[in-house]
Amino acid sequence: MKRIVIFASGSGTNAENLIKFFHNRDNASVIQVITNNPHAKVLERCKNLKISALSFNRIAFYKTNDVLNILKASKPDLIVLAGFLWKFPENILNAFPNKVINIHPALLPKYGGKGMYGMYVHEAVVANNEIETGITIHYVNENYDEGATIFQAKCEVLPTDSVEDVAAKIHKLEMEHFPKVVEKLLLKNV
Template sequence: MSDKESTNTKKIVIFASGSGTNAENIIKYFQKSKNIEVVAVLSNRRSAGVLKRAHDLNVKALLFDKEALYHTNDVLNILKDIDPDLIVLAGFLWLFPSNIIEEFPDKIINIHPALLPKYGGKGMYGNKVHETIIAEKETESGITIHFVNEKYDEGNTIFQATTSIENHDTAESLAGKIHELEYKHFPEVIQQILEDNN
């Protein structure tokens, strides 16, 4: 029996649609923890790099489709079996269904690569966000970690961090600054939430 199994381990499930750099960072961060563990990664895209990253880090990786998420209870039942303490959306692009939100109230969080409420909502993800912010000549951007509700990027804010935008910044260079904020703060905020819920 490992140290993690012998304690009251807090369980995290990550949902991701893309390459999974945030998911990998979170998994590695908590692999050093004795009482918090990422137990599964779920993705809606067969080609998503996050599935391989999870597999390489010995975390269960599961693929699902729209039918399983929206029209049956397949994904909900997987989550009920796991009984996670926190569900983390790390670059997950579909709207989260209300049946899961109702089953896990205040246990689902998302990270958004901008300072909500600006530059959020349907279609605002990844480089689209950074390109829009640069085009609008904003002087700062950042990240928002928030609870998930039935609307894109409208749940209550938990944490924000900012970075300045210089005249020479491009969408790509801004993305790099945002990634740094994500990698630094997202695991720390997750840990804080789980410790506060003890």
């Protein structure tokens, strides 16, 4: 059975979708959710779904090996960033090469980098009159949103679309594709 650890910072809709997708599967399961926000709604979702969850601070993530040691003890086959907003430290990336992935709410390399997440991305897409946008699932490296692309899915942006309309379209793509891509990655590495 493949083991998935999820990192999230906010409400946790992608984390919940992954947990539900892999629930009662015989090939993989989400074993833990880790957050940098002790008030994140993802913690409540995990409690309701009976999934182990914990929060950590900047010192534990960047200055010590505390988070790395938690991950080593969990032995994940894949670490999935689902709305996680901090840059991932090299000590973890080095310990888990090609085992850390992220989902981004745009077609990278457009609208990536520090500060480009959530509604900020959708606002930029609408402000620049883009005709399409989408999601990118990619490997994580030492820079924001610069790791190798694994998968992209696109959707049309209409001239009449509001920022909220674009956000809804992206959310639909995330819910549809993210779990399937995670499963394919895990099965590819059997």
